[in-house]
Each structure stands twice: as structure tokens, then as C-alpha cells.
Amino acid sequence: MRVVVVGLGYVGSVCSACLAERGHDVVGVDTSPWKVECIRRGESPIVEKGLPELIARAAHAGKLTATTRIAEAMPGADIVLVCVGTPSAEDGSLDLSHVKRACAEVGTALKDSKQFVTVVMRSTMLPGSVLEELTPVIEQAAGGKAGRDFGVAYNPEFLREGTAVEDFFGAEYTILGAGCERAAAALQQLYAGVGGELIVTPIPTAEMLKYVNNSYHALKVAFANEFGRLCKREGVDSHEVMRLMRRDTKLNLSGAYLSPGFAFGGSCLPKDLRAVNSRARRHDLELPVLAGILESNELHVAEAVRLIERFKKRKLGFLGLSFKAGTDDLRESPILRVIGTLVGKGHDVLLHDPSLDMERVLGANRRFIEDELPYLPERLRSNLEEVLSHGDVVVIGNRSAAYRTLGPRIRAGQVVVDLVAALDRGSVTAGEYHGLAW
Ligand SMILES: NC(=O)c1ccc[n+]([C@@H]2O[C@H](COP(=O)([O-])OP(=O)(O)OC[C@H]3O[C@@H](n4cnc5c(N)ncnc54)[C@H](O)[C@@H]3O)[C@@H](O)[C@H]2O)c1
Structure with a gap:
């Protein structure tokens, strides 16, 4: 393919050389x-392992050239990769001005193009940037319509400086956020045979993914460093602890706990985080990531209350009271704080949980129920149907098997608030479905 790469910084120069190496022009x-002069001479404008050799080879073979003018580069282009900077503005927001300028110039050049060109953003930008902010700029300059006259796409860049060339050819996956089928096909052709699995997604998903990935990497660094500081004060070998932590690939380094759902709870996580934070305070150590976890969890509970109250219905049915399915342990179950708040505000509430037998719970934990959950005994029902038909808003609080197939039983006018992604949204055909964070 004939490829134009706009911006020859860390991203653009690696991308240009690697694509030329793959045989593209x-x-x-x-x-x-x-x-531009560097590239023309076959030299790398940046320090990056393996790049000087690739650029020299591509430039001498005539597969890689450079210019300062977009208009000069555009004739005959199949695909344009925009790799210019998106720095932070003074207030921390994203500055898209360089990308907009580049898009306007690309758009102007599209007027003279005789073929379908796909304009692909590679710079990091927030969801909505491509479709709401940049596509109109290109459309206006080109006097055409995206999807009909040219394609738009977002292809996030995941390479790490220092190993960028290696990462390009050995990527875990390449994400193709495509605005139309032709744009997806152009990107698939461009990356055929490199970049791991090619995954086509909507553009905003691809835009957000870049931030999710980078935030997660940053979170991991901060998490390990905070525990490092605590370990040092405790005289514990932080590297040994983290080495063992990483060895658990079932719960620790895995997809476990990484699906948006409800707040965590139960008898361990909140208690243990409180203990860690309390010990850190004793050392006069500030560990804001670890301290912020419980705060973040509380906000998630508050969000659930806000969502349920939004519908202004008095009769509520709660399904699932323990912090996860298959246990009758109610200690620190976050749904109980939601229920307590709404009962306190005068809502007419009925409750169900397949693992809760009131007689047994009262036998084992009478004191706890009387002190902490006085509203529970008179509102708990063993008949799911009774709770389901009572609630104008039905709230699902854990993923018990009994609730997974409720979708078709939600009646017209009834609202289901799914806190745990228990239901398939499409299965609620008569009433309304609302997820907590999806
Ligand atoms: N550096 C990385 O490892 C990395 C990794 C992933 C994503 N990103 C993202 O990729 C984007 C680019 O990052 P970078 O590190 O390559 O930036 P950079 O500053 O090294 O390069 C940007 C280049 O764009 C050029 N440029 C600016 N406006 C232009 C225009 N209108 N026309 C032509 N060229 C123009 C600049 O002269 C510069 O050479 C950013 O959004 C960044 O967040 C960077």
C-alpha cells in the first residue's frame, strides 16, 4: 500500500520504518x-534500538521518503497515519490542535484524491475525538463525507520506547477502531502478517482502550511502589513479596477482578485494606493508591443508590444480598448499605437471596442482624416471584444462577438495575435495563 505517515517523532518514525520493512511504500x-532530512539521508531522527538499520535499508531501497508538506505526500495515498503529538494543555486537558491542523491539511488534499483514502489516527486521544472533533475537520476541508468519500479509523499505538521495533513486529494484538468496513479492510491489509491478532472494534472503544491500558500500567507501578515503601518500613523484602505475588496467575496476574461490576465487600477485602492503611499511618507513610481503594469503593455504592433513586419508584425488589453468589455471609456486603439507605428514606423494599434462610441466619448471627440489619427479617422472602412482582425497580445484587434468566420476566414499565452484569441486556424485552457502569 502507499502509506503517508504524518509526524515523524517517536511513534511516526518507528511506524514508517516498520511498514516500509513490510514492503509498503x-x-x-x-x-x-x-x-525530514534525517529520513531522506536514511538516518533515524530518534534513538531507538534497531531503527537506524530499518530506516537506512528502507530509504536506500526507495521504500521510505519524507517531506515537510502533507500536500506533496498525499497523491496516490491509500492510507494516512496521523502520529503528531497530543500534549497536555495548561489545565491538563488534551490538546488536539496539532492533530486538527494535520487533519485539515489531509482533508484539503483529499479533494484531489481519485481513490478511497483511509485517515487513521494513531496519536493518543480521548473517546469522541475522532468522530466528533476530527472527522468534521476532515469532512469540511475535503468537502466530502466520512464512510462514503473517505474512511476514518483509530489505531492506538502500544509500542514501548526502547523496544518499539520489537513490539511492532511482536505485538500481542493490533486494535483497529474502524468507522466503516472499507476503513477496517484497509487497516487489515496494512497490518497483514504483523502486529499479533488484528481486532476490529468501534472507534471510541479503541480510543478508550489506550487510556485503560496506560492507566493500568501506571496503577501497577504505583501499587508495587507503595507496597515497596510499606515493606521497607516493615523490614520485609519487597522484591520477594512481589515476585511471589506475580507467581499467582490465577487470581493476581489474570483477568480475575477486572470486569466492571459492583463494589467489593465480604469479610476480607475491606477489613484487610483498613489494616494495611492503618499500619501505613503508624509509619507516617502516605500511600494514596491504597488509601484511595476504599474511597473509590464507597463512591461505587453511592452511585448505585443514585441510579436506583433516579427512577422515583417507591416499591423496590432486591435480588441477592450476600457480596457474592453461593454464600450466606452478609458481613460487609455492599448491597446492604444501598438497601439500608433506601429503607431509611422510606422505600417499600422486599428482599430475596437463594442462599439465605432466615431461620438459620438468625440462629447463627442474631446479634449481627439485630444490630446491623434490623430491617432484614420482616422484608426477606423465600419466594423470588413475590419480590420480582413487588418491585417497580428490581435490583440485582449478586450473580446467583437463579437470577441469570430473569430478563424475559421483567414486565413492561418495570425497571431492572443490574449491579453485577448478571443479565444479558438484550434479554430484557418488555421493561428497562440499566447497568451500573455499563
Ligand atoms: N512516544 C511513545 O512511546 C508513544 C506511545 C504511544 C502513543 N503515543 C502517542 O502518539 C502521539 C505522538 O507521540 P510522539 O512521542 O511520537 O510525539 P513526538 O513529539 O515525538 O512527535 C510528533 C511529531 O509530529 C510533528 N508534527 C506536529 N504537528 C505536525 C503537523 N501539523 N504536520 C506534520 N508533523 C507535525 C512534530 O514535529 C513531531 O516531530 C502522541 O499522541 C502520544 O501520546 C506515544
Whole structure:
């Protein structure tokens, strides 16, 4: 393919050289004459392992050239990769001005194009940037319509500086956020044979994924460093602890606990986090990530209350009271704080949980129920149907098997608030479905 790469910085120069190595004809564009001259001479404008060799080979073979003018690079292009900077503005927001300028120039050049060109953003940008902010700029400059006259796409860049070339050819996956089928096909052709699995997604998903990935990496660093600081004060070998932590690939380094759902609870996580934070305070250590976890969890509970109250219905049915399915342990179950708040505000509430037998719970934990959950005994029902028909809003609080197939039983006018992604949204055909964070 004939590829134009706009921006020859860390992302653009690696991308240009690697695509040229794959046999594409690449023209790089940068406003910096120095970077353009570097590429023309077959030299790398940045320090990056393996890049000088790739650029030299591609430039000498005539597969990679460069110019300072987008208009000059565009004739004959099949695909344009926009890799210019998206720095932070003064207030921390994302500055899209460089990308907008580049998109306007690309759009102007599209007027003279005789073929379907796909304009692909590679710079990091927040969801909505491509479709709401940049596509209109290209459309206006081109006097055409995205999807009909040209394609738009977002292809996030996951390479790490220092191992970028290796990462390009050995990526776990390449994400193709495509605005139309032709744009997806162009990207699939561009990356055929490289970049791991090619996954086509909607553009906003691809935009958000870049931030999710980077935030997670940053969170991991901060998490390990905070425990490192605590370990040092405790005289514990932090590297040994984290090495063992990483060895558990079932619960620790895995997809476990990484699906949006309800707040965590139960008899361990809240208690143990409180203990860790209390010990840190004793050392006069500030560990804001660890301290913030419980705070974040509380906000999730508050969000559930807010969502349920939004419907302004008095009769509520709660399904699932323990913090997870298959246990009757009610200690620190976060749904109980939601229920307590709404009972306190005068809602007419009925409750169900397949694992809760009131007689047994009262036998074992009478004191706890009387002190903490006085509203429970008179509101708990063993008949699911009774609770389901009572609630104008039905709230699902854990993933008990008994609740998974409730979708078709939600009646017209009834609202289901799913706190745990128990239901398939499409299965609620008569009433309304609302997820907590989806
Ligand atoms: N550096 C990384 O490892 C990395 C990784 C993933 C994503 N990203 C993202 O990719 C984007 C680019 O990052 P970078 O590190 O390559 O930036 P960079 O500053 O190294 O390069 C950007 C280049 O774009 C050029 N440029 C700016 N406006 C232009 C225009 N209108 N026309 C032509 N060229 C123009 C600049 O001269 C510069 O050479 C950013 O959004 C960044 O967040 C960077």
C-alpha cells in the first residue's frame, strides 16, 4: 500500500520504518525540516534500538521518503497515519490542535484524491475525538463525507520506547477502531502478517482502550511502589513479596477482578485494606493508591443508590444480598448499605437471596442482624416471584444462577438495575435495563 505517515517523532518514525520493512511504500511528513532530512539521508531522527538499520535499508531501497508538506505526500495515498503529538494543555486537558491542523491539511488534499483514502489516527486521544472533533475537520476541508468519500479509523499505538521495533513486529494484538468496513479492510491489509491478532472494534472503544491500558500500567507501578515503601518500613523484602505475588496467575496476574461490576465487600477485602492503611499511618507513610481503594469503593455504592433513586419508584425488589453468589455471609456486603439507605428514606423494599434462610441466619448471627440489619427479617422472602412482582425497580445484587434468566420476566414499565452484569441486556424485552457502569 502507499502509506503517508504524518509526524515523524517517536511513534511516526518507528511506524514508517516498520511498514516500509513490510514492503509498503511510505512517505513521512513532519514540520521539522531536520527530521525530514534525517529520513531522506536514511538516518533515524530518534534513538531507538534497531531503527537506524530499518530506516537506512528502507530509504536506500526507495521504500521510505519524507517531506515537510502533507500536500506533496498525499497523491496516490491509500492510507494516512496521523502520529503528531497530543500534549497536555495548561489545565491538563488534551490538546488536539496539532492533530486538527494535520487533519485539515489531509482533508484539503483529499479533494484531489481519485481513490478511497483511509485517515487513521494513531496519536493518543480521548473517546469522541475522532468522530466528533476530527472527522468534521476532515469532512469540511475535503468537502466530502466520512464512510462514503473517505474512511476514518483509530489505531492506538502500544509500542514501548526502547523496544518499539520489537513490539511492532511482536505485538500481542493490533486494535483497529474502524468507522466503516472499507476503513477496517484497509487497516487489515496494512497490518497483514504483523502486529499479533488484528481486532476490529468501534472507534471510541479503541480510543478508550489506550487510556485503560496506560492507566493500568501506571496503577501497577504505583501499587508495587507503595507496597515497596510499606515493606521497607516493615523490614520485609519487597522484591520477594512481589515476585511471589506475580507467581499467582490465577487470581493476581489474570483477568480475575477486572470486569466492571459492583463494589467489593465480604469479610476480607475491606477489613484487610483498613489494616494495611492503618499500619501505613503508624509509619507516617502516605500511600494514596491504597488509601484511595476504599474511597473509590464507597463512591461505587453511592452511585448505585443514585441510579436506583433516579427512577422515583417507591416499591423496590432486591435480588441477592450476600457480596457474592453461593454464600450466606452478609458481613460487609455492599448491597446492604444501598438497601439500608433506601429503607431509611422510606422505600417499600422486599428482599430475596437463594442462599439465605432466615431461620438459620438468625440462629447463627442474631446479634449481627439485630444490630446491623434490623430491617432484614420482616422484608426477606423465600419466594423470588413475590419480590420480582413487588418491585417497580428490581435490583440485582449478586450473580446467583437463579437470577441469570430473569430478563424475559421483567414486565413492561418495570425497571431492572443490574449491579453485577448478571443479565444479558438484550434479554430484557418488555421493561428497562440499566447497568451500573455499563
Ligand atoms: N512516544 C511513545 O512511546 C508513544 C506511545 C504511544 C502513543 N503515543 C502517542 O502518539 C502521539 C505522538 O507521540 P510522539 O512521542 O511520537 O510525539 P513526538 O513529539 O515525538 O512527535 C510528533 C511529531 O509530529 C510533528 N508534527 C506536529 N504537528 C505536525 C503537523 N501539523 N504536520 C506534520 N508533523 C507535525 C512534530 O514535529 C513531531 O516531530 C502522541 O499522541 C502520544 O501520546 C506515544
